[in-house]
Amino acid sequence: MTLTAADDVLATDFDRLRAHVDDATPLDVERALRSPRRSLADFAALLSDAAGDRLEELARLSHETTLRRFGRTIHLFAPLYLSNECVSVCTYCGFSADNEVPRRTLSPEEVLTEARELRARGFRHLLLVSGEHARIVSKDYLVECVSALAPEIPSISVEVQVWDTDTYRRLAGAGCEGLVVYQETYDRDVYAAVHLKGKKRNYDWRLTALDRGAEAGMRRLGIGALLGLQDDWRVDALAVAAHARALLRRWWRCEVTISLPRLRPAAGFEPEHVVDDRDFVQLLCALRLLLPDTGLVLSTRENPAFRDSLVRLGVTHMSAGSHTEPGGYASPSDAEPQFEVSDDRSPRDVAAALRLAGYDPVWKDWERV
Amino acid sequence: MDDRLVIAGREFGSRLFLGTGKFPSNQALRATIEACGTELVTVALRRVDPTATDDILDAIPPERVLLLTNTSGAVDATEAVRLARLARAAGLPEWIKLEVTPDPRYLLPDPVETLKAAEILCADGFVVLPYVNADPILCKRLEEAGCATVMPLGSWIGSNQGLRTRAALEIIVEQSLVPVVVDAGIGAPSQAAEAMELGADAVLVNTAIGTAGDPVAMGTAFKLAVEAGRRGFLAGLPTVARVADASSPLTGFLS
Numbered sequence: 001m002t003l004t005a006a007d008d009v010l011a012t013d014f015d016r017l018r019a020h021v022d023d024a025t026p027l028d029v030e031r032a033l034r035s036p037r038r039s040l041a042d043f044a045a046l047l048s049d050a051a052g053d054r055l056e057e058l059a060r061l062s063h064e065t066t067l068r069r070f071g072r073t074i075h076l077f078a079p080l081y082l083s084n085e086c087v088s089v090c091t092y093c094g095f096s097a098d099n100e101v102p103r104r105t106l107s108p109e110e111v112l113t114e115a116r117e118l119r120a121r122g123f124r125h126l127l128l129v130s131g132e133h134a135r136i137v138s139k140d141y142l143v144e145c146v147s148a149l150a151p152e153i154p155s156i157s158v159e160v161q162v163w164d165t166d167t168y169r170r171l172a173g174a175g176c177e178g179l180v181v182y183q184e185t186y187d188r189d190v191y192a193a194v195h196l197k198g199k200k201r202n203y204d205w206r207l208t209a210l211d212r213g214a215e216a217g218m219r220r221l222g223i224g225a226l227l228g229l230q231d232d233w234r235v236d237a238l239a240v241a242a243h244a245r246a247l248l249r250r251w252w253r254c255e256v257t258i259s260l261p262r263l264r265p266a267a268g269f270e271p272e273h274v275v276d277d278r279d280f281v282q283l284l285c286a287l288r289l290l291l292p293d294t295g296l297v298l299s300t301r302e303n304p305a306f307r308d309s310l311v312r313l314g315v316t317h318m319s320a321g322s323h324t325e326p327g328g329y330a331s332p333s334d335a336e337p338q339f340e341v342s343d344d345r346s347p348r349d350v351a352a353a354l355r356l357a358g359y360d361p362v363w364k365d366w367e368r369v
Numbered sequence: 370m371d372d373r374l375v376i377a378g379r380e381f382g383s384r385l386f387l388g389t390g391k392f393p394s395n396q397a398l399r400a401t402i403e404a405c406g407t408e409l410v411t412v413a414l415r416r417v418d419p420t421a422t423d424d425i426l427d428a429i430p431p432e433r434v435l436l437l438t439n440t441s442g443a444v445d446a447t448e449a450v451r452l453a454r455l456a457r458a459a460g461l462p463e464w465i466k467l468e469v470t471p472d473p474r475y476l477l478p479d480p481v482e483t484l485k486a487a488e489i490l491c492a493d494g495f496v497v498l499p500y501v502n503a504d505p506i507l508c509k510r511l512e513e514a515g516c517a518t519v520m521p522l523g524s525w526i527g528s529n530q531g532l533r534t535r536a537a538l539e540i541i542v543e544q545s546l547v548p549v550v551v552d553a554g555i556g557a558p559s560q561a562a563e564a565m566e567l568g569a570d571a572v573l574v575n576t577a578i579g580t581a582g583d584p585v586a587m588g589t590a591f592k593l594a595v596e597a598g599r600r601g602f603l604a605g606l607p608t609v610a611r612v613a614d615a616s617s618p619l620t621g622f623l624s
Contacts (some may be wrong), residue, residue, distance in 0.1 A: 014540055067580050069527055071391020124418065154415075219444075248474065255473045293474040358393045367415040367442065369451040 004211040006204070008246035009186070009239065017238045018316035024048035031059065038290050043241050047234050055282055060286035062314040063176075065292050073360045075295070075317045077125035078118045079159075080105055081326040082145060083195035084336055086131030088198025090184075092226065092269050094324075094338045095131040097197065100266065101336030104326045105136050108148045115149050116283045117330040121321060121347045124364035125155035127180060129324075129338070132161035132200060139167045140283065143174050150175030155366035157220060161199065162209035175368055179213035180222030181206065182259065185229040186239030194229055210243075214251035218279045221247055221256050228263035229272040229281070237283050241290055248294070257295035257317060260285060264301045277306065281313060288314035301341040307343055308353050320350035372603065374570055376548055377464075377517040379435065381408045384565065385595045385619045386437075386550060387588075388575025390416075391527075395449040397584050402434060405588030410434050411573065414456050421474035427568045437498065439466035445479070446486035453490055465490060466520070467499040476526040480507050484514065491515030500552055503534035508541045508549075519545060520552040520573065523564065527576040529556025532563055542568040558587075559593030565598025566606060 017040055020028075024045040032042035033054070045051060051058060083105035086095040094101065106114065115126060128145060132139045142160060151157055157178025159173060168179065185191050188203055195201045210221045223243050225236035240258060247256050262280065263271035275283075287296060297317040298307055307318065321344075323329055325337040345353070352362040374381040387407040393399040400553060402410060415440075416425050429436055438456040443449035445471065453465045467490065469483045470476040478501050490497045496517045501507055503521040511519050521541055524530035532538060544547050548570035555561050556577045564572050574591055581587035 068529065068576065069582050071576065072393035073391060122421075154418075253471045253473070355394060360392060360394050361422065362416070364418040365413075365415055367417075367452060367455065369443070369448045369455070 002259040004208055005243065005246035005250045006208040006211055008250070009207065009243045012040070012239075012242045014235065014238055014242070015326050017041065017234075017242075017292070020044040021047045021234050023285065024050050026050050026121040029054060030291075033061065040238070040242055040245070040290070043286055043290040044238060045281065046289060047237060051286070052278070052282055055285075057358075058282065058285040058289070059313050063312050065288055066316065067122055069292055070316050071360075072358055073362045074311060074315070074354050075125065075362045076320050076351065077127055077155075077157075077317065077367055078121075078123045078347070079127045079129045079319055079322050079324065080111065080114050080118060081324060081328065081338070082111060082128055082130040082142075082160075083133065083137045083326055084131050084338065085133040085136045086198075087134075087194040088132045088200040090198075091194045091196065092229065092263055092271070094336050099336065100333045104335035106326050106331055108141070108144045110238070110327065111145045112148045112152075112333065113330045114327065115153055119152065121329075122351070123284075123347065124153065125157070125366065126153050127157045127159055127319075128176075129159045130161075130326075132198060134161065134199075136287075137161070139163060139170065142167075142307055143170050146171055146174040146176045150368065154364055155318065157222065159222070162206050163212075165212040165216050168213045168218060169302075171277065172217040177218060177366070178220035178222060179210065179218040180224075180257075180259075181209045181213075182224035182226065182261075183207060184224060184226050186243070187228075187230045192228045194213065199258060210247055211250070214247070214254050218297045219254055221254050222259060223247070223256065224259035224261065224297075226263050226274045227260050228273050231273045233273070233275045233279065233283070235272070237287075241287060244291055244294055248291075256291075257293065257297050258282075258291075259297035259299065261299050261301050264342065281310070284310065284314050300341045301339060303342045304345055304353075308357065311354065311357050311359055318350065321345065372599065374548060375499075381435075383408045383570070383592070383595075384571040384599055385561070385591055386411065386552075386571055386573040387578065388573060389413075389425060389428070389579075390575055391579035392584060395423055395425060398425070398579075399428040399430075401578060401584045401588040402429065402460075404585045405578070405592045407592075408434055409437055411437040411439045414438050414452050414461075415442045417459070417461075419459070420428075435464060436462050437464045437466045438462070439500075440468050440486075440513070440615060441470070442484075443469050444471040445469060446480075446482040446489065449482070449486040450489050450493075453495055454493075457495075463494065464496045464517075465498065469496050469502060470500075472530060478502055478522075483507075485511055487511050487514045487516050498550065503537035503541060505540040507536060508545060511546065512547050518548045518550050518570075520550045522553040523551050523560065524554030526553040528554050530554050531556055531560040535563075535567070538564070539567055540568070556591045561591055562594040562598030562601070565595055566601045569600055573597075578597060
């Protein structure tokens, strides 16, 4: 038996799966569409051009599956940026250490002020985000921030640099129940090419972070890939799906969510490989059919009209009214945002759009015990 | 016909219990509660937010409907007990639907932790309605622990697969001294009727109503089905014969 979900991912034959995307026949697609329990090979077939010809059917199945499991609800959350200090150099990120941009780190008191502002806007689930700086954004600092928020915010997740099990245990103990770590890309070569400096260069340490978090008591595990890093989006799609399945099998008490942000322009960065809307929808629906119970997260990187359309296709979690720079909600400054937001509607307007579509915006879905 | 269901000394005119997840809006939930005539509605404490403007509790008329707080999200007995006590501290009724579901995918109940939590909560004065797998022995153990009902599943939560556990449910109904509420998996009014016909005292439905194209109309359909099934059960259903029952019996000459 392997020891971690990361091991299971590394043991997966992705070349064979990728080849199956290309050689999938209409019959393979038919079988994948009809199967009550789908395999990764079925998922590969659903990513194929042959499945693309049946996109409407795929969308209908995805809608029905999501409706049965999640009902007409969408969970809303907000990212709260703690700091844009970063020692890593990543080619696609506004926080990258080599960008000469205004930097800012919120004090725990300022973090609480931000959280209260978000609470006043309706949010009860916050995702704490920061750049990677082990001294300025230290483990003690993160534990302090979570502890400050826990009495007032029912649900807290973190998306920060990866840590060891003990640190995750401290964070969970302070009241953080969600850990989000995007592998960014599962392709080792591309990973090395876009992560030029810093601890983030260590691919395996990052891949195993979710295993450490789950072992430490995190209940929600968020994974994802940045679509557009790898020129063949299907490679990362297959890997993220395999990772989700591995996590679900090994850490069966945990909820898993998947986010597939399409890269947006950031300071000095224009994405090279853009995944088009049709492909993105096909991927979303295929993921839903492979993983009927997994939360699919959509960020404000996508534009309002597209986000509104995706609500019926399998998305279950959305951020809204996001600011991607530290202090952006309660004390705006010139600090550099991580990426440009595409949907700049207020949380209230996003909630209204959801209601109009016949969906209940869910702000609170957790009670810390 | 006076056929009232009594649980822990409280009478219920309706044998349809309603879950509140998955509805498109609080307004739809409110209208469905009215239409289906339910008198017991369960809400996850994790969804309750008294500080919010349009909280889920606002959809439930307290004068007519009993609020049954559930411990959804609890992964073990300790958490379930804490959630129940939080509900009590918030001034909610002391009726608890005990859910201990460590697996967030199939949401299957943990029998060991459920029994443990039930023992603590019953001793602490709560009225406990535990959600369990259709396990006849576990149901007897929960009854002995002091639970007010048992709530075995028909099939997995939200699966709409109906009474996959029918054979075990029949044993539970046969043996139980407390009301049996079939909970989870009921996906169509006909399946609710089936549960009532086999002798269940009530059913709890959520997904099939909450995700219907018209939740209000579906709530009404379930109301009628539960009543029909119950009446069929009380009337004494004919047994199903494996062969034709000859109208001219072979031994007729003996009489």
